[in-house]
Every structure is written in structure tokens, then in C-alpha cells.
Amino acid sequence: MDPLTHLLDGPRARRAFALRVVMAPNWSINVQDRAPLTVIAMMSGNAWLEAGNERFELRQGDVAIVRGPDPYTVSDDPSRIPDVLIHPGQRCTSPSGRDLQTSMNHGIRTWGNASAGQTTMLIGTYETDAEIGAAVTTALPRIAVVPAGHVSPSLLGFLEGEITSDAPGQGSAIDRLLDVLLVHSIRAWAALHPDTARGWLAGGTDPLIARALEFFHEFPAEAWNLESLAQRLNVSRATLAGRFRAGVGEPPMTYLTNWRMLLASELLADPRLTTTQIAARVGYGSPFALSTAFKRRFGVSPTGYRERTYLAHAAASGPPRHGGNQPRAMEADRAVP
Helix, strand or coil: CCHHHHHHHHCCCCCCCEEEEEEECCCCEECCCCCCCCEEEEEEEEEEEEEEEEEEEEEEEEEEEEEEECEEEECCCCCCCCEEEHHHHHEEEECCCEECHHHECCCCCCCCCCCCEEEEEEEECCHHHHCCCHHHCCCCCCCCEECCCCCHHHHHHHHHHHHHCCCCHHHHHHHHHHHHHHHHHHHHHHHCCCCCHHHHHHCCCHHHHHHHHHHHHHHHCCCHHHHHHHHHHHHHHHHHHHHHHHHHHHHHHHHHHHHHHHHHHHHHHCCCCCHHHHHHCCCCHHHHHHHHHHHHHCCCCCHHHHHHHHHHHHHCCCCCCCCCCCCCCHHHHHCCC
């Protein structure tokens, strides 16, 4: 299973924050929401996107993928001082702290400084790590821009229609369309940047590495080592190790460990699974072995990570629907360090 397939089959957008933004000159928005991933599609006009020392001009039809959690700015002029701040939970204020939500609301999921402006963008935000495949985001640069023509305008049109609709089931439709837009955008970006893609995106250009990645993604619980993987691929260990490191940037077993940890972090978002079940799915003989590896990778135990993810998702989704009780799997994990 390749990472993009995993993205669609596993954790994905759940009531993702999606908005149609309409702006008229002059404007600058500083986004400090700490979201792990945001997709920006330019429907009309143009805008400047800045993060750190990187700056990109976005034109009609372009799609940008922004990897968080660090702040970034979207504006009509890169020299303009931001006049809108977006905080965690998608709360928007002026730099002085004045709430702008009501004054910039222009209908169903439509927001901006004007009801009809020159620049229109679709914003889709994955607000917690549990919503987005970590293996996907780690392979992307801070900002990945896909020029117009490489993502179907029909897909963007469908998404815009759902965002501005209040029809039954449109929340789920938005989530699925956002996932599809993300996959199409990543595919297009990787095809346009074969020399700068990294991780599994880069490895996919070598058939040997692609096959190794397929084994890892499809069978993460198998007791892989360099020798067994080389035998399955009918190559020497030296050939496998050299080509894998050259293509992916790290040794095969290091990649596998990281993949297992990322997969475990995503499975922890499912409250029905205990750490014992998760350990078995990702190739660890016990929850304690998983916990040791997980702490080394994330600095926190699986139980602590699950609680943190649960609280973050609850904060992004509003008040708990059922009195705020924690899932039973979280209670069952209490004995795991």
C-alpha cells in the first residue's frame, strides 16, 4: 500500500475546516492556527504566500499545500503588514485582538473583507495530526505549489460548490473532496519535482525502492530485516541498502521504524483500538515494546499521545457530544507506560 492510498484508507479529514475566502484590496492575513496541513486553491485573482524565507505568487488555478505548524502569511502585497490574525481553533482577530468573525462573515462558509472581491480562494485545513497521514506530510516541503492546469478545474469547482452548500451530507462531501484534492495535488507536485522530492516520493522513481516501500506499507507487521527484504526483492543486501539510502535518504530499516511509528500514531486516533492491538498491527510483540519505540520517536507514550490527540480534536470540533467521556480504549491503555 503506497502512502497516498494509506491516506485515503486510514485517518483522513473529519469535519475539516473548509472556507471560501473572498478578498478585495488591501489585505494581509497571518495564519497562526498551528494546523499540520492546509490546502489553498486560487479560484480567481492572485495572492502572495509567505512562510519563513519562502515566498510564492499564487495565480488563478494554482494549488498550494502548506505544511504546519509554523505561521504563514497570505496577502495581496508581500510588503503589507497583516491586518487579520488566524488563531488556533480558526478564531480570527485584528492585530489588536478585536474579534472579526461576524464582520467578515458573508454567508455559508464564505469569509473575507468583501462580499465580492477580486481574489477568491478555497481553504481546506486539516486541524489535527490524526486527520492527515503523517507519512504524506513528512515527504513534502514547507510549501508545495502546483501550477494551474495540473489539478482539474472540475475538482476545484465541485469543492467550491460543496463548501458553499448547506445540503444534507455536505460536511462529509467536503472532507472527501478535500482528501482527493490533496492526493491529486501531491501527485502533480511530485511529477513536477522529481529531483527535489524526498522520502517515499523520491523513492517511487526507482522500481526496486518502490517495491521495497510497497512491502513495508502493505505488511508493516512482518518481521522484516535487511536480509529478508533483499531476498524478497532478489537482490543483494548491499545493492538494496545502497539504492534505498540514495533514493529515500535513509536506510531501509530506519525507514521501516519511522513508518511503523507514524502508522501507530494514526491508529491511536481510533478509540476502539488498544495499544496491544496497535502493537500487533505495526510489528511489535507487546505494548511495552511499542511504547519504548514510540517514546523514542515522539517523546511521549502512546497513551499520552492518544490523550493529547483526543483533546486537540475535541478543541477543534467544539464541545464533546456525549459529556466528554474518554473512549474505552484510552482507559484500557492506562497500564501501558
